[in-house]
Amino acid sequence: MDTIAVPFVVPLEGGSNFRDLGGYRTADGRTVRRGAVFRSAHLGALTDADRASLGKLGVRTIVDLRGVEEAAETPHRIDGIECRVVGAHIEPGIGDRIRRAIADGSASPSLMMQYLTDHYRDYPRRCTPGFRTLFATLSDGRCRPLVFHCTAGKDRTGFASALLLSLLGVPWDTVVEDYLRTNALWIGHLGRYPELDIDTRAAIIEARRPYLEAAFEVVRADFSSPEAFAEKALGLDSAARQRLKAELLED
Template sequence: MHDAAGTAETLPRRVELAGCTNLRDIGGYGGHGGRRVRFGQVYRAAALGSLTDADLPLLGSLGLRTVADLRGVEESGRAPSRLPQPGPAIVHLPVEPTVGASLRDILATGRATGEDVLSVLGRAYLAYATEKLPRFRALLELVAEPARRPILFHCSAGKDRTGFATALLLLALGVEREAILADYLATNRFWKREHALPENTPPEVAEALNRAHQHLLEAALERALAGYPDIESFFAGAMGFSPARLAELRDALLE
């Protein structure tokens, strides 16, 4: 079942599943040239390993051709996606979670704080914008292939790696920064924290880990775009999308 959509107040359009509470269509936002992002082409989500029997036909109704999994190799191995059969092709584009190791270290001290967690997350986001940017480039190349759409991409929570990926795609489509940030923060409304933290996790730490943080995304985007005079230059120089190729992507995903 879809939430109502069509205005800024009713976006993003969520796909309501019992086993994945953060699955949504990225369509509906105003984009380049006064056009809007098409619905039914690109979806963002949390992990799909806990879908119920009732979820499977609902997911199947989206007509997905591709599911791109941004989780690390061990992450995806521990919780493989549960998909309708015959199902979409799964493409693994692992953005390995360096946060996990750092987090274990600070939790082991027994004195971890929310600020500690935000510091670790901040380093992860800056890595998305630098050393791990080629993975996100590969995802955008996948989205740009007509035969791959409709496409869904996800990580574990659908919050950090998925959030940064969605922000890049919406930037490419000319969506305003305010709408990009609102889409990112919608995780805080939708996601029901299917991935439980250890019982002894301090509440302040859990709160920091479980939320999308606007300043982290803003800092990562600023870092990615640093040195480029405009969005088009960034996509040409860092992401391999020449002006002509970027125009093709916009024509495909805007209406």
């Protein structure tokens, strides 16, 4: 019996939401391999102890899903870690919409939920270059162990994690459970949007199942399945997907 908690969370002094995507069971009874792929919030405040932790994990590659300016504003603090940083930039246009709504007084729970839902729908429609870079990198065994992240490790990272787990055959309810873990693990929301009421703020900072489902509704409507999306939009054909399963799953 597996006695290690799933997900395996890596505690960081200067970061949060850093966890192993391994340990989950697939529908056919296999298990996602541990220690190969990690997801996280940004790595711009790591301490010496945090860098030592990443070193022990053997991280070779960091894939940054943040926008160009986002990444420049909070650069990685990874001095001393021998790893490569790959930019897979997905611009956070939703931030401007939220700021405008706050400024003109129109921000409300329902409007923020609509903004987030629209944002997730954009992932498979307009953000594929960044996700293509991520999946090309994590498909290369020489780049693993690998960690990918955005700012919170919630939205862009959440969709990417859900897509990877789905392609590996992890049941949807488990995929959603992993996605929602952010609500307990991400501490970067503290102090954000203090001018908003609690419900409006929550609609922005929380990972919510309808957001993720909106993205996958587009995947199924536009491409028929996550596998077809991976092939047509991300360049992962059947052979590449089978190779990824062979490398990231174990009996």
